Amino acid sequence: LKGVHYAMHAGIYAAEAIYDQLKRSEGVVTDLSAYDARVRDSAIDKEIYRSRNMRQVFSKGFFAGGAMANLMEITGGRFPAGHFHTENDAEVDVFIGDRSKSYPKPDNELTFDKLSSVFLSGNATRDDAPNHIRIQEHVPLEVALMWQNMCPAAVYQVPDEVLERAEQNGGLAGMEGETVDVQVTPSNCVQCGAITAKGGRLTPPEGGDGPNYQLA
Structure with missing residues (x-):
């Protein structure tokens, strides 16, 4: 996960700085400026500085953003x-x-539908397990469609009658803002965390259930 190694190293530097102060001050910690210096002189500061604009440049488009991202990496x-x-x-x-x-x-x-991919993940979650996904299920259509499209495991589904009505009307245009009830199947979840990008929150599933990936 992004940033976890930074947190681990920062914790190590903090412990080292506190230990040094305890040795020098006979058990009293009065100054931890050495901690800041350790972090700034470490790979943490260098790597964060290198990638500080990595996300922002892609607002200029894929090709221009990709070129600028490569320049940042090289320099x-x-x-x-x-x-x-x-x-x-x-x-x-x-x-x-x-x-x-x-x-x-x-x-x-080479490519599979979502439910086939869930099966291949070895997901062992019981169908009647408590819902570990915290979302509002009555949301605007555009939000529901976003959840449905970005989820790799078909956890979120817009009701078929809504999609059928959109097809009869010639498309989804003009339906923005209409609220729908999202159908949620939490037992399909492979813990990718995509829902946290816009409006949801994952909690640990019951008993540590979830995908059981195996090396082929």
Whole structure:
């Protein structure tokens, strides 16, 4: 997980700084400025500096953003210089897209449908296990569709009658803001964490259930 190794190393540096102070001050800690110096002189500071604008540059598009990201990686973050502005994801409107129709159908050799992928993950969660996903189930259609499309395990589903009505109307345009009841199947969940990107929260499933990935 991103940042976990930074937290571990930062904890080590904190312990070392406290230990040094205890030795020098006869059991009294009065100054921990050495901790800040240790972190800034470590790989933590260098790696964070190198990638500080990595997300922001992709607001300029895939190709321009990719080129700038590579330059940052090569130069250790020295170019492009400065700190780019970051937008708050929560303030960005969710829109209803229609790109899923252009996706190729699964060939069951290299690509699979979502439920087949859940089976291949070895998911052992009981169908009647308590729901470990914390979301509002009555939400605007655009939010429900976003959850449905980004979830790799078909945990969230927009009711068929809503999709059928949209098809009869010639598409989803004009249905923005309409609220729907999302159908949730928590036993499918493979703990990817995608739902936390916009409006949801995962909690540990009962008994540590979930996917049981195996090396082939």
